[in-house]
Structure formats: C-alpha cells, structure tokens
Amino acid sequence: MLQINGLYAKVEEQEILRNLNLNVKPGEIHAIMGPNGAGKSTLGNILAGRPGYETTAGSISFHGQDLLEMDPEIRAREGLFLAFQYPVEIPGVSNMELLKASVDARRLHKGLPELSAIDFMKMAREACKAVKLDQSFLKRGVNEGFSGGEKKRNEIMQMMLLEPSLCILDETDSGLDIDALQVVAGGVNAMRAEDRSFIIVTHYQRLLDFIIPDYVHVLAAGRIVKSGDKSLALELEAKGYSWLEDEVA
Amino acid sequence: MSEQVEKLIRKAYSAGFHSDIESNTLPPGLNEDVVRFISAKKGEPEWMLEWRLKAFRVWQTMEEPTWAHVHYPKIDFQAISFYSAPKSFEDRPKSLDEVDPDLIETYNKLGIPLHEQEMLAGVAVDAVFDSVSVVTTFREKLFEAGVIFCPISEAVHAYPELVKKYIGSVVPQRDNYYAALNCAVFSDGSFVYIPKGVRCPMELSTYFRINEQNTGQFERTLIIADEGSHVSYLEGCTAPQRDENQLHAAVVELIALDDAEIKYSTVQNWYPGNEEGKGGIYNFVTKRGICHKNAKISWTQVETGSAVTWKYPSCILKGDNSIGEFYSVALTNNYQQADTGTKMIHLGKNTRSTIISKGISAGKSQNAYRGLVKMGPTAEGARNYTQCDSLLIGDQCGAHTFPYIESAHPSAVVEHEATTSKVSDDQMFLCQQRGLDAEKAVSMIVNGFCREVFKQLPMEFAVEAGKLLEVSLEGSVG
Numbered sequence A: 001m002l003q004i005n006g007l008y009a010k011v012e013e014q015e016i017l018r019n020l021n022l023n024v025k026p027g028e029i030h031a032i033m034g035p036n037g038a039g040k041s042t043l044g045n046i047l048a049g050r051p052g053y054e055t056t057a058g059s060i061s062f063h064g065q066d067l068l069e070m071d072p073e074i075r076a077r078e079g080l081f082l083a084f085q086y087p088v089e090i091p092g093v094s095n096m097e098l099l100k101a102s103v104d105a106r107r108l109h110k111g112l113p114e115l116s117a118i119d120f121m122k123m124a125r126e127a128c129k130a131v132k133l134d135q136s137f138l139k140r141g142v143n144e145g146f147s148g149g150e151k152k153r154n155e156i157m158q159m160m161l162l163e164p165s166l167c168i169l170d171e172t173d174s175g176l177d178i179d180a181l182q183v184v185a186g187g188v189n190a191m192r193a194e195d196r197s198f199i200i201v202t203h204y205q206r207l208l209d210f211i212i213p214d215y216v217h218v219l220a221a222g223r224i225v226k227s228g229d230k231s232l233a234l235e236l237e238a239k240g241y242s243w244l245e246d247e248v249a
Numbered sequence B: 001m002s003e004q005v006e007k008l009i010r011k012a013y014s015a016g017f018h019s020d021i022e023s024n025t026l027p028p029g030l031n032e033d034v035v036r037f038i039s040a041k042k043g044e045p046e047w048m049l050e051w052r053l054k055a056f057r058v059w060q061t062m063e064e065p066t067w068a069h070v071h072y073p074k075i076d077f078q079a080i081s082f083y084s085a086p087k088s089f090e091d092r093p094k095s096l097d098e099v100d101p102d103l104i105e106t107y108n109k110l111g112i113p114l115h116e117q118e119m120l121a122g123v124a125v126d127a128v129f130d131s132v133s134v135v136t137t138f139r140e141k142l143f144e145a146g147v148i149f150c151p152i153s154e155a156v157h158a159y160p161e162l163v164k165k166y167i168g169s170v171v172p173q174r175d176n177y178y179a180a181l182n183c184a185v186f187s188d189g190s191f192v193y194i195p196k197g198v199r200c201p202m203e204l205s206t207y208f209r210i211n212e213q214n215t216g217q218f219e220r221t222l223i224i225a226d227e228g229s230h231v232s233y234l235e236g237c238t239a240p241q242r243d244e245n246q247l248h249a250a251v252v253e254l255i256a257l258d259d260a261e262i263k264y265s266t267v268q269n270w271y272p273g274n275e276e277g278k279g280g281i282y283n284f285v286t287k288r289g290i291c292h293k294n295a296k297i298s299w300t301q302v303e304t305g306s307a308v309t310w311k312y313p314s315c316i317l318k319g320d321n322s323i324g325e326f327y328s329v330a331l332t333n334n335y336q337q338a339d340t341g342t343k344m345i346h347l348g349k350n351t352r353s354t355i356i357s358k359g360i361s362a363g364k365s366q367n368a369y370r371g372l373v374k375m376g377p378t379a380e381g382a383r384n385y386t387q388c389d390s391l392l393i394g395d396q397c398g399a400h401t402f403p404y405i406e407s408a409h410p411s412a413v414v415e416h417e418a419t420t421s422k423v424s425d426d427q428m429f430l431c432q433q434r435g436l437d438a439e440k441a442v443s444m445i446v447n448g449f450c451r452e453v454f455k456q457l458p459m460e461f462a463v464e465a466g467k468l469l470e471v472s473l474e475g476s477v478g
Helices: A040-048 A072-077 A095-109 A117-130 A148-162 A178-191 A230-239 A242-248 B002-015 B032-041 B046-060 B101-109 B114-120 B129-145 B152-158 B160-166 B177-185 B425-433 B438-454 B459-472
Strands: A002-011 A014-024 A029-033 A053-062 A080-083 A090-094 A166-170 A197-201 A215-220 A223-228 B148-151 B190-194 B220-225 B230-236 B251-256 B261-268 B282-291 B296-303 B308-311 B314-317 B323-332 B337-346 B352-361 B366-375 B383-392 B398-407 B413-422
Touching: A002 A040, A014 A040, A014 A053, A014 A223, A029 A040, A029 A230, A040 A053, A040 A072, A040 A080, A040 A166, A040 A197, A072 A080, A072 A095, A072 B425, A080 A148, A090 A095, A090 B425, A090 B438, A095 A117, A095 A148, A095 B438, A117 A148, A117 A178, A148 A178, A166 A178, A215 A230, A223 A230, B032 B046, B032 B177, B046 B160, B046 B177, B129 B148, B148 B152, B152 B160, B152 B190, B152 B220, B160 B220, B177 B251, B177 B282, B190 B230, B220 B230, B220 B261, B251 B261, B251 B296, B261 B282, B261 B459, B282 B296, B282 B323, B296 B308, B296 B337, B296 B438, B296 B459, B314 B323, B314 B352, B323 B337, B323 B366, B323 B438, B323 B459, B337 B352, B352 B366, B352 B398, B352 B438, B366 B383, B366 B413, B383 B398, B383 B438, B398 B413, B425 B438, B438 B459
Parallel strands: A029 A197, A029 A215, A080 A166, A166 A197, B190 B220, B220 B251, B230 B261, B251 B282, B261 B296, B282 B308, B282 B314, B296 B323, B308 B337, B314 B337, B323 B352, B337 B366, B352 B383, B366 B398, B383 B413
Antiparallel strands: A002 A014, A002 A053, A215 A223, B148 B190
8 A cells, every 4th residue: 555665854954754664554554653843744744745845765655656756636636635733724615615626536537427416415414424513514614713623523524525545644633622532533443444544643642542553653753663553552651752762862 | 757768768679789880990099080080980969979079178188097006008099099990791700710729728718609709709600590599589578678778879879868867977077087088989888777666687798799899999888777776787708808909998887776776797808918918908997886865786896807907896875875885806817917996985874885805916917906985974874894805826926905995974984804815835735635736726715715706796607707717827826
C-alpha cells in the first residue's frame, strides 16, 4: 500500500524529517506518536502533497506508484485522504457542493460516471448519521461556524463518503471530548477493511483505547525511533517520551 | 391615461422590432451636424432633436472626469465615428469558420448552442427559426398583459408623451460628462412601460432583441413601472459579444411609481482586452432609478468584462418607505480596471437601502468599490446597510474601497462593513486534498464568495454567472 524509504523533508529551510522509513500494508492501522515538534504533522502533509513541504531525499511508493510525482488532487483521487488537524472554513461553498465535486472527481478518475444528485444525497445522509452530524450541515458552508468537534466529525464524514484506501488522521482527537472521540473512533472502526489502511497521528493514547492499532511507532527528531504494538502506547502513556529520546541520544 | 396607453400599445406592435435603414457610416468627429444627422437618420421629431442638441451644448462645456481609480489614454472624441449603420449581410462573416477561434472556444465553454453562437458572432444567417418563434410567443404574451417593450427609437414615435415626460427625468442631460454625451448621440436601447397594477408575466430580456446590430455603443434604456406594477429586466448576456467600438457610454433610467417594483439584473461580459490589456472596451455607464412612495428598485450586476469599467447603478429614494438595493459582483483579471459601486440617496421617510458588493481581483487588475450613502434632511428614520467584501487572487492585483457617507438627519442609521481576504493556500489545499484541481478549487471558492449576490439573480442567470466566473478566472492560478 504505502512504502516510505529514507525520507528527508524540510519546511521553510528547516529539516524536519530525517531518514524516515515506514511500510503500511493493506488493512493495517498504524499509530504515529511522539513529542511536539517531532515531525508527525509534517509526515501527513508530505504524504498529501501540501505546498511548502519539500522532500529532499528518499522515496514514497503508493499502490506501487511514485507518490511524490503526483499532484495533490491526483493523490486524493488515487485514494489518499487526509483528515485535517485544523479544517479551514470556505464561506459560501456548501459542504454538499464540495463533497459532490470530490466524489465525482474520484469517480471520473476511476472511469465511473458522476453520481446522480439523489444517490449522492442518500450516501451523504448516511455518512452524517454515522458521525452524528445533523443533515443541515450538508447545506452549511464548509466548516463555516462549526465548533471544533463538529469540524472533526465533518472530516470523518467526508472520509466515509470518499471511501479512500489510505486514511491519514492528523491529530483528529485533539480537543475532542469523550463522546466526540467515540464517534470518530466508531467511524474509523466501521471503515476498517482488508484493502484499507490507516495512519493515525496522535499525541495521546486515549484514542487508541477505541481504535486498536496493529502497530505503534514513535517519531522523534524526524525519524521512527521505536516501533511496537498497542502495549508501546501504554508504556508511553506511563513513562512519557523522554526516556526514548535519551535512548536515541 | 390608461386608455391612451392601450391605444399606443396596439400601435406599437404593428411596427415590429427591426427597422432597416439604408445608410452609411459617418466620418469620425463630433459636432452639431453629427447630432442632427443621427436624429435625422432615425426620423426623430423636432423635440427629440432639440433635446439632443441641448445635451450636446452642455457636453461641450464639461470636462472628462478623472476622479475614478482607472487609467487609460485620453479619449479623442474627434477620432470616433458616432454613427455606423448596421453591417450589411455581405460584410458579415458567412459562417462560424470566419469568426475568431478564441471567441468560439469561449462560447463552447459557456455551453452556448450553435445557432445562438451565430447570432452573437454576427454571422449572416437569414432567419433563426427557433428564436423567431420564441420572440413571437413572447410578444403575444406581453401584448395580452399590456406591457410595452420596444426599441427606444420606436418609442419616440409611438409613445412620445411617455418618452418626453420621463427621458432625462432621472439622469439629466448635465448629470455627468458621459451621460451628456449619451444624451446627444444615443444610438438605441430598450423602452419598457408596465401599466398600473400589472405584474409583467415574464422576465424581460435584451436577449430577445439580439438581432439588432450596433445598439451597444451609446445605449439608452428607459423603464417605467406605473403604480403597483412589477417587472424584472435582464440586461446583457454571459457570452462575450463582438463589438468593434471601443468606447461605450450607456444611460439607464428607471422610474418606479408608487408601490411599483423594478428588478434590474445585468451580466456584462464585454471584451476585456488581451492578456496585456490591449484592445478592450471602455465602459462608462450611468444607471439610476427613482423610487416613489413604497416603491422598490433592486440592481443586481455581475461584471466580468471591459478593460475599463466606470459604473454606479444608483437609487433616489424619494418616496416614503421606498427601498433601494444594490448587489454586485465585479471581477477583474489580467489588466482590467473597474471602478464601480452605487449611490443611495435617501430623501423620503423610513427609506431603506442595502448594498452588498463583492469585488474579486486577479492577475494585475485593479478593482475599486466607490459608494455614496446620503441621508437627506427629510430622511427621517432612514436606514442603510452596506457590506463590501474584496477577494484577492495572487499578489499583483489591487482592491480599493471608497465609501462616502453623508447624513443630514439624526435619526438615520448607516452601517458599513468591509472585509478584504485572499483565497488562502489552506482553502486551496483543502479542495485539492478532496480531489479538485486548482482551477476548479478557485472557481468554487470564488463562487462561494459571491453566493449572496448570485442568489438575487434569476435562476438560469445565476448558473450562467457561475460558469462565467470560471471562464473569466482561467489562467489566474497555476
């Protein structure tokens, strides 16, 4: 599914990722944890192709193709989805309008016809229900006046609609209360499938109480310094990150 | 009055829309003889000629205004021809193959059917059967309702009393330099009269007058909504229109008598010039309406064309409880310059006005909003709300806001809000991460920005306007 080899990347002339390696197979859930400034969000942005994030060495293969060669919209159409840490507002553009365009862009890319408005609405309503968002959110401007929790649920709703093969959740759990956290986790768990993988970037282990990862990686100083299973997350929760940083040093 | 009007209406439709004049083109230059020639060509009565001459004499004493935030080479009025006859069949393109391919490409992007493309491009086609039958049904319906909709040149003959009474009553001859010029040399335009209490059964559109050639340069429109009547008028067309005249100076006058309502929507897409800004049209327009008691005038405009736009559709709220509205989207790209806005003159008690202006600047363009809200000494309890938003695309364009507020009544309330924003990288990236390409993303964000104005447009026009923005913004990202 996704193979990252020896990745180096910088943002505004500052090197953030240094020799990062990661292999994600279909159906797996990988949790990426680590201290502030370790490069967790940079990884998500590099994968999605955000302008300003520059790869200086290494390679990323996605479904056997060179990901770094693709424009951000092509990556999206190929099935890569990033749930944003800070979803931005687009005044006047309804959620519905953006999502219909997204779904259709994805379908056309796969050689499928555009979805009829009726079929689309049926799917969109289902997705809203799954994340406990009122249907009125479909008609509202994208993230316009949404609360923090609503924005995150809106991201998961979009993810469900677009049915990506690789879902990257960039600190989706930050700032969520326990109910919203369960909704987000419920969405992810409902989407688990043999041909779908997840990269879950998080600070805290509490999300992992609801989404059980196959692997937990610790990202520090721009590379993965330790990998393990769910128990690593618990260890981190108890001991913090400093012991790992000392170990690396 | 109404009996007289009815008689006139019947008379009008026997005359028909199209009048062929066998004629030539005047040599460049402007003097009294030119004004006399134009009037004679149209067979105008003496009073109309006198009116034109008076305007011409006023114009000669006036100076070209320089206060607008636009720059262009000084216009040499003696180098312009003020009368050109409709092109003869022989001189017009024989088929679309002879028309500028860029123009055809734009028509296709806008989804304009082939036969309409031929009309717009001025192709010499004998008869466009579809549109002929549409026009016929259209006129029958209007006739039943008693609505007059005809070229103003025809109204001068058919309804001299109405024209005499109202022409220049809202925009006087000496109003401004370009209005005075228009009064002297106006070519043609629309005349509309809605009788008392009549709700016009359909949207009146200049589209139905598309077969007339060369009315554009000094167009003059006069719309009178009699007491308690209602009309919606659509001007222009989303398709870029072929026009060989660089200077355009139109005048539009609206009269809404007691309890009447006029909704005037414009989509303007004249040639803006090439990517270096060469060859585009200069558009100096004076549009103004007067509202009597409880009347309402609503201007909605979507401006994407012209190299230079100078245009301020305004309302004089004379009657108590009257309402004025201005909804505007002005988009400039490449080297376009627009200085546009409105004037709301509150005279009556409890008059209300709303101004929603959305300016979008891309490329190296300059986009200015200029608006005046004036609360007269008699405007007790008057209110205005103004919202002025500018959106910048790229870092080489400019957005400017010049609001003027004059209040002479202590109970009047004026609110003004203004914002300037950029299409942010984060918004673009969100759209792209959801699979949209950059151009689609920009057009979606810009359309969202304009939503409040678009929803004022008639449904069909709104869809076209959205598409038009998309085409106009092409190449602004990348």
